[in-house]
Amino acid sequence: MNINKNYLNLNDSYLFSLIAKKVNEYKQQNPEKEIISLGIGDVTLPLTPAVINRMSKAVSEMGSAASFKGYGEEQGYGFLRRAVSGYYEQKGVGLNEKEIFISDGAKSDLGNILDIFDVNNTVIIPDPVYPVYVDTNIMAGRKIIFIDGNVKNSFLPMPDEELYGDIVYLCSPNNPTGAVYTKEQLKIWVDWALEKEAVILFDSAYEAFIQDSDLPTSIYQIDGAKNCAIEFCSLSKTAGFTGTRCGYTVVPKELERNGTSLNKLWLRRQTTKFNGVPYIVQKGAEAVFSKEGLAQIKDNIDYYLENARIITDTLNQSGIWYTGGNNSPYIWLKCPENMSSWGFFDILLSKYNIVGTPGVGFGNNGEGFFRLTAFASRDNVNKAMNRIQQSGSPFINI
Numbered sequence: 001m002n003i004n005k006n007y008l009n010l011n012d013s014y015l016f017s018l019i020a021k022k023v024n025e026y027k028q029q030n031p032e033k034e035i036i037s038l039g040i041g042d043v044t045l046p047l048t049p050a051v052i053n054r055m056s057k058a059v060s061e062m063g064s065a066a067s068f069k070g071y072g073e074e075q076g077y078g079f080l081r082r083a084v085s086g087y088y089e090q091k092g093v094g095l096n097e098k099e100i101f102i103s104d105g106a107k108s109d110l111g112n113i114l115d116i117f118d119v120n121n122t123v124i125i126p127d128p129v130y131p132v133y134v135d136t137n138i139m140a141g142r143k144i145i146f147i148d149g150n151v152k153n154s155f156l157p158m159p160d161e162e163l164y165g166d167i168v169y170l171c172s173p174n175n176p177t178g179a180v181y182t183k184e185q186l187k188i189w190v191d192w193a194l195e196k197e198a199v200i201l202f203d204s205a206y207e208a209f210i211q212d213s214d215l216p217t218s219i220y221q222i223d224g225a226k227n228c229a230i231e232f233c234s235l236s237k238t239a240g241f242t243g244t245r246c247g248y249t250v251v252p253k254e255l256e257r258n259g260t261s262l263n264k265l266w267l268r269r270q271t272t273k274f275n276g277v278p279y280i281v282q283k284g285a286e287a288v289f290s291k292e293g294l295a296q297i298k299d300n301i302d303y304y305l306e307n308a309r310i311i312t313d314t315l316n317q318s319g320i321w322y323t324g325g326n327n328s329p330y331i332w333l334k335c336p337e338n339m340s341s342w343g344f345f346d347i348l349l350s351k352y353n354i355v356g357t358p359g360v361g362f363g364n365n366g367e368g369f370f371r372l373t374a375f376a377s378r379d380n381v382n383k384a385m386n387r388i389q390q391s392g393s394p395f396i397n398i
């Protein structure tokens with residue numbers, strides 16, 4: 001018996017535990033200080049009334065023999081797939097409900113999708129990046145090519161003639177950088193993938209934060225994308241479903257490789273290894289896409305974006321370089337005075353009692369950068385930014 005030795009190649013994911021350890025030590029030494037976290041990628045506002053009402057009704061339905069539900073379709077109930085399809089219609093994207101697969105969140109599907117690809121495929125991953133793309137490919141033993149995100153390309157890496165690979169991950173709006181690809185940039189990626197017969201795995205978990213109507217909220221708004229891209233989306237950040245768990249993955253019928261439909265392969269994979277998302281959760285998710293539900297989540301997203309604006313106002317005043325914050329809950333800043341990510345973490349904690357996430361935790365190119373998130377209460381964001389502004393020369397000579 002042999003284990004999967006690829007697992008031994010994984011780096012320990014010590015980022016958030018090291019942050020917690022440092023914060024706890026600081027708290028013990030300074031019990032009187034109030035620490036504000038702008039570091040966590042989890043929502044802080046509760047589920048909206050439309051979702052709660054529909055889920056409560058679904059709970060009652062489960063208690064009556066006439067409306068009880070057992071196993072559902074693995075790919076999701078028709079009512080939710082039609083609701084998602086209606087949501088895409090509003091973006092100008094036509095999808096057949098058979099192209100939509102309901103999931104228990106984007107993270108699972110981003111990992112599971114690799115089942116339908118050969119382990120000998122080469123994978124292209126931007127750096128810095130959401131660590132799940134890297135680790136799931138290391139687990140499978142795939143060859144990874146990193147492409148550089150940096151100040152020069154505003155953390156939006158693009159393909160060049162020499163770039164070759166079979167699978168590429170794109171995340172827009174991006175975690176951790178908050179950067180958003182334009183339609184023109186995505187068109188270049190789509191044309192590249194079509195030419196190389198590669199497949200784009202497009203993570204649009206934060207699409208609902210996009211405010212600028214010129215920016216794409218789905219890769220299928222780009223001509224040709226249905227022939228080369230799979231899209232992963234989630235209700236986690238859109239509608240506060242991080243603990244409730246629901247997302248969706250789109251595999252277009254047009255998408256074929258080696259003369260085989262990827263939609264067919266994914267359906268086969270899901271019906272074999274997945275038994276669907278709870279009925280109660282899917283009913284709550286359906287309510288998100290109702291007129292009332294969409295208005296309510298918009299209020300929550302506006303709340304987070306206003307938090308982001310308050311944070312970026314302070315950065316603007318301090319002359320600090322950053323991406324994100326406009327169409328994203330993440331703000332990715334260059335550490336002042338050429339400090340390292342962890343050096344800035346320590347200063348932010350000890351001088352301002354604010355916790356953020358060191359950029360180096362998202363890849364080598366994150367060194368010297370830092371992620372702040374807008375997932376906090378307005379009070380805490382105001383308090384945190386006041387502390388920085390009142391310090392006289394914010395961030396300079398710290």
Ligand code: PLP
Nearest residue numbers: 105106107130175205234236247
């Ligand atoms: N994709 C990105 C870029 C994320 O940041 C996250 C969560 O933080 C996910 C996917 C996973 O979301 P879910 O909660 O749907 O699994």
